[in-house]
Amino acid sequence: MSAAWIPALGLGVCLLLLLPGPAGSEGAAPIAITCFTRGLDIRKEKADVLCPGGCPLEEFSVYGNIVYASVSSICGAAVHRGVISNSGGPVRVYSLPGRENYSSVDANGIQSQMLSRWSASFTVTKGKSSTQEATGQAVSTAHPPTGKRLKKTPEKKTGNKDCKADIAFLIDGSFNIGQRRFNLQKNFVGKVALMLGIGTEGPHVGLVQASEQPKIEFYLKNFTSAKDVLFAIKEVGFRGGNSNTGKALKHTAQKFFTVDAGVRKGIPKVVVVFIDGWPSDDIEEAGIVAREFGVNVFIVSVAKPIPEELGMVQDVTFVDKESLSSLLVWLGHLWMT
Template structure:
């Protein structure tokens, strides 16, 4: 590995051995961070920071670290590092060992739609270079029947689908299809192409696989002719991870002609740097395929993928009657906190809300009141015990109308925790909730009648009904409830 190589991509590896040559110089190297941390630097530049390597070279182990905020610059080994407000990943160095981590797309199973630029702006020559880049990217992805699937759409005046995700799952057939793609010309209507791809390519009827991450990669030569924001919003709402690769960005003289200079930031899944990629020219684009393919296959970084953990809306309906008691009420809250911790609660992810009931109902916090997990869990823990009677039926009606918005089946869940007999009818309210797409889990404790629990719970009753004699047994239900929520979600989405 030469000392001038930069931008080492380490999205998958827990540990990777690399060699640094003797006489490694620090020219053209940018070092960020302090001590053993480095980001956006050459391997040798990072090694100087830790003092592990001298000019004689050697082997070091790199380990991926999570991103950091507010990292201060410092001077180390004669190198002044720069400060960073934020980055999404970095790596540390330690003494080399014997094991090696193979760090590519071995387990990648994403469905990837590529939107290529076929506008007049790119021209025939650069269009051919773009096809070569896509072919090399497909090879790096290791496309196969059980691996990544790739579809291709051309962006021009109107989008044109060249082939679907399942048309070519053999590498040779796929490469041939890419090279057979013909140049269209016209406007670079990337927004239209993104919307077309998001609305059609990823449908199960056209071959998109259920439960597989969905990635939409747009290649843009210069800048788009149309607006991309509407298409990007639709893609995000549909669980599609949009990447933008900008090639040959506008020069300072051309900026006045660009309709929206922030098009890339608006189009990507999340404006955190991970989903945007810049290539100076099509003539050297091929050397970027490995780094880009690794990003596309970094499943833990694909923040817009819809899973049960980041897509469901869970309402907690909590019995606050006198028979529960203060101590047991805290055990109920602990149980609900355990469930909440299992989900990725955020403004674009999962949401939770809570209602406490006796004869009356009290909205503790709404489904969309907290946009991060920490605040949501704090809100749960702050719930104060009411004490009173038990009217579960009225509480179900109240929760359905005050917690949930209309959503696709398998998205809205209501977990009812109660310790006794309801003084009102529960069958009617529960049936109404089911018909409105709300899946009910009934969790009974102590004197809660099993028949009542099964009347409330959704089908199949056995996987949506839980009972324990003692409040301390609630913790045993955390994982089964979470598992069954995800089973319901997967079945319906």
């Protein structure tokens, strides 16, 4: 599937950050990475990296033990396994296939998390120590050598700063979609949240459920880590009722994207709307209202829309549609390649 339609989610820039960079030679020095570089950010079967020192252990996201889900922090996994200490050092990363049942283990000051399934994995071993000089264009929190050890100030800012966006996921919780596809939406949003690089300096996300009456499940300001967002999504219950998506979209534009709710000045505002077929009310008018509030609206169909429904979307410059099942297949391919 072509990657040309990625902007249908309003997240194209963020997803493109996951594409592979130029491959280094086998004899190259380790590539400097940050405390929060994840396994899925390394697009090679084997790579030598250099973890900085002084990473905040409590902010690492690590899933599994020995074999880690690719959404885990590489440096966090290396400390967890005992390959390096929190003073940093060289690490060799090996890409592995996805698996089920990543276990939760407390080791070396890091409590890894359970994850039922992920599409790609990695493991870590001691890296080569012949050189500590890093190459490539990577942002590192490590200080350059100066002949004396510098006192480090703990880094509190987290997240992918190159992917700043305030994102609302508007899921369909109506009887029309049913419990099974409602859970499909939740699982999908959880996977996207894990791969976005959510953090104080990165993207922020919230969740709204459309049904008879819209309900804001959580705001942008409520959670600033991917694992907290994931757990919050799992707790969202199915509401039922009519699929008044247009009403929910208006409510999101007017009540969700406010300063008090955590919206940030100068940051793009995006709402990703999930629908099954066509909603009970006027979503086109709601999209216009949202655009007037400066919100970019993107529609994802959980089931493939019929031609008559596609024809009802007149302004294709601000509304795009794509099949969620196809999107999940493409994202799975992205994670595995």
